Amino acid sequence: MTTQTPARTVPAPSRPAPPARRPRRRGNRSPFHPATWTPAVAVLLLLGAAWTAVAAEHPYILPELGEVGTALVTSPLVFLENAWRTLRIALLGALIGAGSAFVLALVMSEIPVVRRALMPFAVVLNVTPVVALAPPLVVAFGFGMTPKVVVTAIITFFPVLINVATGLRSVPPPVLHVFETLHASRLEVLLRLRIPSSLPYTLAALRVVLPLSIVGAVVAEFVTAGSSGGLGTVISNAASTARLDFVYSAIFCLAALGVLLLALVTAIEHRLLFWHESQRRASS
Amino acid sequence: MTPFPTNSGESRPASDLIRVRDLTKTYAGGDPSRPALDRVSIDIPRRHFVSLIGPSGCGKSTLLRVIAGLEGYDSGEATVFGTSPKAMCANKAVGLVPQTPALLPWKNVRRNIALPQKVNRRAGRGGEDPDDLLRMVGLGELGHRYPHELSGGQQQRVAIARAFGMRPEVLLMDEPFSALDEFTRESLQLQLLAMWERMATTVVFVTHSVREAVTLSDEIVVMSARPGRIHEVLPVDLPRPRDTALVNSPRMHAMEDRVRASLESAWQAGAAPDDLVAL
Numbered sequence: 001m002t003t004q005t006p007a008r009t010v011p012a013p014s015r016p017a018p019p020a021r022r023p024r025r026r027g028n029r030s031p032f033h034p035a036t037w038t039p040a041v042a043v044l045l046l047l048g049a050a051w052t053a054v055a056a057e058h059p060y061i062l063p064e065l066g067e068v069g070t071a072l073v074t075s076p077l078v079f080l081e082n083a084w085r086t087l088r089i090a091l092l093g094a095l096i097g098a099g100s101a102f103v104l105a106l107v108m109s110e111i112p113v114v115r116r117a118l119m120p121f122a123v124v125l126n127v128t129p130v131v132a133l134a135p136p137l138v139v140a141f142g143f144g145m146t147p148k149v150v151v152t153a154i155i156t157f158f159p160v161l162i163n164v165a166t167g168l169r170s171v172p173p174p175v176l177h178v179f180e181t182l183h184a185s186r187l188e189v190l191l192r193l194r195i196p197s198s199l200p201y202t203l204a205a206l207r208v209v210l211p212l213s214i215v216g217a218v219v220a221e222f223v224t225a226g227s228s229g230g231l232g233t234v235i236s237n238a239a240s241t242a243r244l245d246f247v248y249s250a251i252f253c254l255a256a257l258g259v260l261l262l263a264l265v266t267a268i269e270h271r272l273l274f275w276h277e278s279q280r281r282a283s284s
Numbered sequence: 285m286t287p288f289p290t291n292s293g294e295s296r297p298a299s300d301l302i303r304v305r306d307l308t309k310t311y312a313g314g315d316p317s318r319p320a321l322d323r324v325s326i327d328i329p330r331r332h333f334v335s336l337i338g339p340s341g342c343g344k345s346t347l348l349r350v351i352a353g354l355e356g357y358d359s360g361e362a363t364v365f366g367t368s369p370k371a372m373c374a375n376k377a378v379g380l381v382p383q384t385p386a387l388l389p390w391k392n393v394r395r396n397i398a399l400p401q402k403v404n405r406r407a408g409r410g411g412e413d414p415d416d417l418l419r420m421v422g423l424g425e426l427g428h429r430y431p432h433e434l435s436g437g438q439q440q441r442v443a444i445a446r447a448f449g450m451r452p453e454v455l456l457m458d459e460p461f462s463a464l465d466e467f468t469r470e471s472l473q474l475q476l477l478a479m480w481e482r483m484a485t486t487v488v489f490v491t492h493s494v495r496e497a498v499t500l501s502d503e504i505v506v507m508s509a510r511p512g513r514i515h516e517v518l519p520v521d522l523p524r525p526r527d528t529a530l531v532n533s534p535r536m537h538a539m540e541d542r543v544r545a546s547l548e549s550a551w552q553a554g555a556a557p558d559d560l561v562a563l
Contacts, residue, residue, distance in 0.1 A: 174382035178446075181352050181380040181456075183373040184403040192403065196390050275389040275430055 060242070067245040068252065078234070083253045085230040086217050089145060090257075093152020094213035098160040098206065100153070105164035109194065110186065115165075126158040131216070134223040143224045152216035156209040163205035167198025200276050203269045210261040214254060299366035302328040302351060302454065302486065307360030309346060320346045321357070322511035328503075330365065330453075333480060333487045335497035336505045337543070339551055343512025344490045344505075345458055351488060352380055352456050364454060372454065376400065376407040379447030379485075381457040385439040387431040393418065393442050394427035400450045409450050417445040420479060437468035441475070448479055455480070455487045462492060470531070473499050477526060494547065498522075498539045499531050506543065508550035515550035518543060 108115035137147035221232025238246035336344035349355040353369030
């Protein structure tokens with residue numbers, strides 16, 4: 001074993017072609033395949049039948065589905081306009097609540113004293129039924145948008161705070177060590193490592209919080225009913241005059257808003273988290 | 285057991301050595317009578333490839349982290365080419381390859397490799413071209429892929445390319461191949477040697493594998509556990525560059541046997557691990 005021609009790198013064993021960039025979910029049928037949607041449709045039909053049966057017997061418990069449809073079709077503008085008002089409040093409140101929670105989580109992760117000082121109060125705020133704050137907030141801020149936005153913001157605040165705070169600490173130690181040996185500044189670690197690592201947690205929080213924001217907006221609208229619109233106002237006004245068709249039309253609109261917001265978060269997750277395990281359950 | 289193991293670094297100036305002197309470290313909550321590192325002294329000359337090997341708990345990873353400036357110590361001294369480990373890091377002169385690839389999953393391979401150039405720009409250290417690095421580790425056409433689309437071996441090659449990217453003066457590797465299959469591991473070892481010869485850097489390599497240590501190293505530092513001490517420093521007098529033929533030769537096997545014997549006596553020198561039941 002003496003001087004030999006220097007043998008160079010043996011290439012690593014060639015593996016089967018790695019999957020394409022964003023692998024399609026294998027093992028998942030297309031949403032259009034009958035096996036995918038038949039069970040849900042069957043349950044939907046069953047529910048519809050049950051509803052119709054109850055409505056025929058007790059018109060003061062449930063309105064006829066046909067009446068609900070008629071209400072939606074004959075006055076679509078009422079529902080669209082009020083849905084928009086509710087959505088606007090929900091989104092504005094969520095933006096303020098989630099935004100300030102995100103910023104506070106950043107501050108807490110960098111300055112432990114702030115964390116120790118504020119976390120107990122955030123927890124207390126979380127266990128307080130925040131919707132109970134709506135009446136005093138109306139007294140404080142009047143019947144405009146402000147109390148509704150404030151209620152929504154408070155409701156969305158805590159889940160985002162907790163999740164982002166957890167996400168910012170979820171960096172694997174080896175990656176942190178690599179940054180440390182590069183003498184990365186705290187700001188660089190935050191921007192290049194901690195915030196991207198916290199994204200899956202942040203989006204999971206949004207998944208919870210955006211539908212919650214509609215709850216906040218509607219409850220606030222109940223309290224301020226009669227003054228300014230929104231689907232909550234539509235519901236409480238219609239209920240007081242026993243217009244159940246309007247009540248359920250508004251409820252369907254609220255459900256549709258919730259689905260819309262959920263779809264929005266799912267789309268964002270799919271786009272931003274293509275690298276994360278949560279987006280490729282089926283393919284691995 | 286030699287308390288002050290001698291190796292070829294004895295006559296060199298400190299600016300040419302990774303020098304550890306009488307270094308003692310106890311972890312918080314650890315038994316003070318059995319430090320993780322107990323009066324450890326060693327000199328690692330510039331451009332040498334040195335492996336740390338020993339039973340679990342012998343402090344080899346701790347010693348690596350001390351040299352990386354990631355870990356403090358109770359007493360003694362650690363300098364890297366005449367300055368402190370932290371100062372080396374501030375100058376971006378230290379490359380680290382941890383046990384897991386530690387890539388950023390949201391960045392593609394090329395951007396992962398370019399990361400050291402983006403961070404701590406004040407150090408003003410120009411790096412290698414990411415595409416050159418990728419070609420060097422044989423991943424030339426995978427620059428646009430994301431880590432989750434790569435095999436474990438490919439990911440670790442990206443991590444190695446990233447560490448070599450700053451032309452570091454010291455490359456610290458903590459069992460980088462331990463999670464890979466035998467075949468991938470052997471090909472990566474030879475690839476690593478080729479890069480090391482080309483970049484002329486100093487490598488400290490922690491491993492559990494005798495064969496890996498012998499294949500790669502100029503010197504093998506055998507450590508014993510509880511307390512963590514240096515048991516013996518064995519020079520590996522095998523020619524370079526090393527290739528597959530040499531790796532499978534009788535000389536190689538003889539060297540492996542020597543290291544195994546040393547490990548055996550290191551095992552007996554150290555106290556038994558607390559979690560083993562005496563038979």
